[in-house]
Amino acid sequence: GAGVSQTPSNKVTEKGKYVELRCDPISGHTALYWYRQSLGQGPEFLIYFQGTGAADDSGLPNDRFFAVRPEGSVSTLKIQRTERGDSAVYLCASSLNRRETQYFGPGTRLLVL
Amino acid sequence: AQSVTQLDSQVPVFEEAPVELRCNYSSSVSVYLFWYVQYPNQGLQLLLKYLSGSTLVKGINGFEAEFNKSQTSFHLRKPSVHISDTAEYFCAVSPSGGANNLFFGTGTRLTVIP
Known part of the structure; x- marks a missing residue:
């Protein structure tokens, strides 16, 4: 079956701009996680959703970061x-x-940039 | 809090030789342990995981790992590597009593030399 897909695959923006990154999970999966991987580092946890709600957002670095999952x-x-x-x-x-x-x-x- | 240490950032090894990738962790609570592999231009793929039971865990592609609670280690091993094993390997832990948030090490780059 289809795996997790993310769009876009690449995004270049300018400092100060707003960006949105999309994730399509595997159908039927209730738990969804976001991680960030900087160069030369392992992935770092950002936020975890159980269904529509953010069950743990302790990894978001500051209030510029926000994530939603309105329909689960x-x-x-x-x-x-x-x-x-x-x-x-x-x-x-x-x-x-x-x-x-x-x-x-x-x-x-x-x-x- | 949890942390994972992968002491070797790069491991070169000749084809058909054995390899061990080291992983040590620190945690104030009991944890589950994982090894993920990241092939070039691909997403992370689970190799194996330890949740409970036998401390020797077998995974895909001939890899295995042994959980050692006293040494807080979860080293990954393969008796004979192939060129196709060239990839980045990440060790990760998650608290056993909560959500499955993964805490990753910095990774080990395994390069198999023909």
Whole structure:
């Protein structure tokens, strides 16, 4: 079946702009996670959704970052007033429920100029 | 809080030789342990995981790992590597009593030399 998909695969923006990154989880997966992977680092947890609600957003670095999952499926990560330090690969993962294996998407590579 | 240390950032090894990728973790609570692999231009893929039970875990592609609670380690091993094993390998932990948020190490780049 289809895996986790993320769009766009690459995004180049200018400092100060607003960006949206989309994640389509595996159908039926109730848990959805966002991670950020900076160059030379492992993925870093950002936020976890169980259904439509953000069950844990402790990894969001500041209030410029926000994520939604209004219908319990697709999720959008939103970054306001982007900074050069936001440049990274943003990974999305989903799992059947919070105890099951996470399946990762290919990521969105964000470059802030 | 949880943290993961992968001491070796790069490991070169000849084809058909054995390999061990080291992983140590720190946690104030009990954890689940994972190894993920990231092939070039691909997403993270689960190799194996330890939740409970036998401390020796077998995964895909001939990899295995052993959980050692006293040494807080979860080293990954393969007796004979192939060119296709060239990739980035990440060790990760998650608290066993909560959501499945993963905490990753910085990764080990395995390069298999023909």
